[in-house]
Amino acid sequence: MVARAPRKRMYRTMQGRMVDIEKLRAANESVRAIGNMNVNARGDVLGQGGQILTSKADVITKYYEQPKGKVDDTPARSKPTPPRKTAPTPQPSVQKMTPVESKPTAKPVETFKPKATTEKKGIDAALDGLE
Numbered sequence: 001m002v003a004r005a006p007r008k009r010m011y012r013t014m015q016g017r018m019v020d021i022e023k024l025r026a027a028n029e030s031v032r033a034i035g036n037m038n039v040n041a042r043g044d045v046l047g048q049g050g051q052i053l054t055s056k057a058d059v060i061t062k063y064y065e066q067p068k069g070k071v072d073d074t075p076a077r078s079k080p081t082p083p084r085k086t087a088p089t090p091q092p093s094v095q096k097m098t099p100v101e102s103k104p105t106a107k108p109v110e111t112f113k114p115k116a117t118t119e120k121k122g123i124d125a126a127l128d129g130l131e
Contacts, residue, residue: 011019029042038046043056120128 009021031041033039033041040046044052045054047053
């Protein structure tokens, strides 16, 4: 058997143009990728100014060397964080309190008192003296 050349992946756009995706990827593999991972399109880790800090091959080998289910022992930061300096907290002064006897105060109970005399107004006052 004769090995065939890999087939080019050509795609037709909505406007009918033919695009070679592999050629487009190869032309833009050194361009910084969009997002917050700080990598280029190839997968290399980038630093300040687009300098390659770690190549994709190194990232992959580190991933496969690490046993699954274990956490990496190396800290994420290169410098350890300094311990926090805390000001000594002042000791609160304790005041002794003497218990005071408190007598429960009785609340006055308001009872319903009907109005004894109601002043008549209007037509009731006019008709009252007509009997």
